[in-house]
Amino acid sequence: MSTVKLTTAQALVKFLNSQYISVDGKESFFVEGVFAIFGHGNVLGLGQALEENPGNLKVHQGRNEQGMAQAAIAFAKQSRRKKIYACTSSVGPGAANMITAAATATANNIPVLLLPGDTFSTRQPDPVLQQIEQTYSAAVTTNDAFKPVCKYWDRVVRPEQLMSAMLNAMRVLTNEGDTGAVCIALPQDVQGEAYDFPEYFFQKRVHRIERRCGTKEEINDAVELILKKKKPLIICGGGAKYSEAGEELKKFAQEFNIPICETQAGKSALESTFLLNLGGVGVTGNLAANLIASDADLIIGVGTRFTDFTSGSKGQFRNSEVEFLTINASRYNAEKMDAVKIVGDAKVSLKALYENLHLKGYKSGYTSEIEEAKDRWEQEVKRLYAIEFNDKDFKPEVAGHNDDSAKELYDLYNEAMPQTTVIGEINKFLQKDYVIVGASGSLPGDLQRLWRSNEKYSYHMEYGYSCMGYEVSGALGVKLAEPDKEVYAMTGDGSYMMLHSELISSVQEHKKINVLLFDNCGFGCINNLQMSNGMGSFGTEFRRRNEETGHLDGEYIPIDFAKSAEGYGVKTYSVKNIKELREALADAKNQTASTLIDIKILPKTMTNGYESWWHVGVAEVSNKESIQKAYDSMKENLSKARQY
Template sequence: MGTIRLTTAQALVRFLNNQYIRFDGKEDKFIEGVFAIFGHGNVLGLGQALQQDPGELKVRQGKNEQGMAQAAVAFAKQNKRKKIYACTSSVGPGAANMVTAAGTATANNIPVLLLPGDTFATRQPDPVLQQVEHINNASVTTNDAYKAVCKYWDRVTRPEQLMNAMINAMRVLTSVDNTGAVCIALPQDVQGEAYDFPYYFFKKRIHVIPRRKADDEEIEDAIKLIVLKKKPLIICGGGVKYSEAGEELKKFALEFNIPIGETQAGKSSIESDFELNLGGVGVTGNLAANLIAESADLIIGVGTRFTDFTSGSKELFRNKNVDFVTVNASVFHAYKMDGTKVVGDAKACLEQLGATLKKLGYKSSYTNEIAEAKEKWENEVKRLYSIEYPKADFKPEIARQNEGFLKEFYKMYGSALPQTTVVGQINKFLEEELNGDYIVIGAAGSLPGDLQRLWRSSKKYSYHMEYGYSCMGYEISGALGVKLAEPNKEVYAMVGDGSYLMLHSELITSIQERKKINVLLFDNCGFGCINNLQMANGMDSFGTEFRFRNEEQNRLNADYVPIDFAKCAEGYGAKTYTVKTIDELKNALKDAKNQSVSTLIDIKILPKTMTDGYNAWWHVGVAEVSNKESIQNAYIKRQKFLSNARKY
């Protein structure tokens, strides 16, 4: 059979170069490259191997281990899970930094391969630099923290273990029903140890992504339920996007007159202007989708995990006779909501269901309800997009109740830009000036709600939202990953000042790699989404705004802390703009489009001017006992909604 003597790290690099994906007959390389920050736990092992012979792998230098791994997650997500980057770090803090990104990947079912360095397998020099010692278990290292946030975990303590570890890693990374983060911990001494690896370990491996059909009995059970229902609603989840089933979903909806609501992950699997697309559904959903969801007697979930935001914490679907059909590649997710499960590829299952329903002549009983719901929402969108301070009345009510926040902000910055108006202007510009040929990305704060409700995507896969983990700091790192996946498109990261301060290191990497991204920074002086959450549930503003300390009260409730984000990013080498008016916003967007370097537009946004509500409830913890009447009332309200919610 023949062997070749290589170090563990050299064998790993050679193996990674020979992994391929085949989907719908198209074959492509699976592993694009390696993001790396080198330290004493990987530079002389995997670093040496990558320097000596990287093969076709692109080696990219990260600036923060979490940041580069989040970029890898976004790259895989934008590639619909069919191409990935690996990430390598040193031991200790470098490895620990990637744990958050592993959680992001696993929560979203996105494949990413993490290769953290580890302490010595021999333990002879212990404790080495950055080693965490456990007096009752010497085998535990920082990398054990990955176990809670990975779909597969292994530690290679001998060179020959690499083969089994990597075959299992590829099994999970290419899985359609159980993918996520994979961690292969690599002790630094083992990385450099040599072994006679068999040549067959390095053969070209083609991992087929199948379109599995559902079992005939599952299809039959689902059909029996569907034909009894008059007012079904489809929920389009991320599985539709990864299956590339958008056209089949539209065909299915048209054939049987069934409206569609979108999750964050599913949004832009079909175009926003499709006649049966109601838009976002759930807690961050819009009025049209939620109105239909309230009265629907059947929910057909296609490729969705039914998170609390999608289901309104299981309270949104209020028809007492509502049932569920769950179409999902994962048996685990197909069991959600106690649904009638259809396990298989989204496109294949829709074809199966559609063929039978067509023979039976099934149609929903909707008449004018869909158009009426959409019209109500269109009127609300027009209002949200045209708000001017102080001329127009603000919604949600919390903004009106806290007029002082707006006046204080305006006094400091001289800006009176409502968030919804700005979102509308940006959406209009990108659709008109770029003909919809762009990608917008977001993750956390109030922007995901505004974007799921308000954003219109005229082209498929132009909306990229990480909302499974809602990880603050994903936005800019993710924009880099998206740009690597779609180098010919303009990429726009929609990020709040809170998320920007969490993590923006890969803005520098984008400049270094000459991969232009555009950062649209919404500065409202704090963690605005959570500030709204606490105040809407009876609390005062506490610890969620960026304010100077009031020494007399020993609290952070003095004046806002002004930050010049444009000046900061200018120092990195980005082209920057500060925006306080709509005209300045339009000019900045136009100029940024023509730049060749990464840009940042620092938009000063009035606090508390985001969207809110629209008939959905979010189950959050509220104090059962409090000396504040408003919190007591919030608890009573919570209990009322909770009593109406499904229990599983």
């Protein structure tokens, strides 16, 4: 047996360079590169290996471990899970920072390889710098915290363990039905230890993403169910996007006259202009999709996990005769909602279902309902895009609010704009060769409802975990995947302040991104949630502490985000009206370096409702009548929701 003597870290780098992926007969490198923040736990091991011989791996310097890992997730997501980045950090805080990102990847079923440093396997220097000590076990380190949020976890305490660890890692990273974060913890002494690795460990490995169709029996069961239904509705989820099944969905919908609605992950798998595309559904869905969903007698979920936002906390589908059919590469997700299931790739399974249903001559029973619902929503969109602020008759979009906060912020900045109007302007401006990125706050709701995706894969939303701080990091990852497109991070001020460090990495890498920062002086989405459920504004607006009351209910804290970001070396703009916004968008597009547009937004000017309900915990006991009413409303809605 031929062997080659390498350190564990060197062997790992050599192995990653030998991994390929094959999709529809097209072969390419699987691991694009490594994001790294070096510290004492990885710099002399994995860092040395990458310096000496990185092979084809691109090495990027991160600014925050969570941020760089979120960028890696966004890269894999935008690449439709066909390419990945690895991320390495030191032991301790660096590793712990990646745990949130690991959860983001696993919640969204996005592959990412995390390689945190670890304490010494010999335990002789213990406790080393940044080591967590537990009296009940010397084997526990910070990296054990990755276990609940990863699809696969291992710790390499001997060099030869690297082989089985990495083969298992690749098994999970290339598993379309059950992928997510993979953590391989690397004790710092083991990284530098040498071993005679067999050369076959480094042979070229091609991981095939096989388009497995559902079984004949599953297809027959699905056809039988559809034939009994008059008003089916397709939900296009992220699995449809990763399978690149948009054209098959359109053909299926046209042939059988079945409307399509979208989840956050599925949006832009097909164009918004498609006649049977109703848009977003559920809690952040629009009026058209939710009206049709409420009356549908069959829900066909294609690549969706049926999260509470998609299902309206299982209360969106109100027809007493409604049943569920799923197409999903994951058996676990396919069996949700007690559905008739097809376990397989969305693209080929839709083709098989189409062929069998076509032979039966099926057509849905819809007449004018789809067109009427779309027309109603179109009129509402026009209204939302045209809202202007007038302090005399201004009415907030979110029920249960007064306009005091909007007037106060308008006066503070001398001018500001409604959020829906701003989104409309941006949507009109972006016509081709772009990707928008979002994740948290009120923007995902407004974007799922209002944004028209006129190009495939132009809408990139992380909403499986709704991780604040993903937006800027994610934009960098998307730009690495789509270098020829303009990438726009759409983020609120709260999320931006949580994490935007990879904006500097974008400057370093000459990878231009554009940050569209919606500043409404607070966590506006949660402020709306608390106030619409009977509470007052409490701890969600960015206000100074009031010396008289002792509470955070003083004046708003104005922040000049443009001035701050200018110091990073990006081109910045501060806008308060539509004219300034249009000029900034046009000029930013012509820049070669990253940009930030600080957009002053009026509070309470986002969208709300549209025939949906979200189950959140409301206090059962309170002295406030408004909270008592909110609790009663929750119980009433809960009684109408499905119980599985």
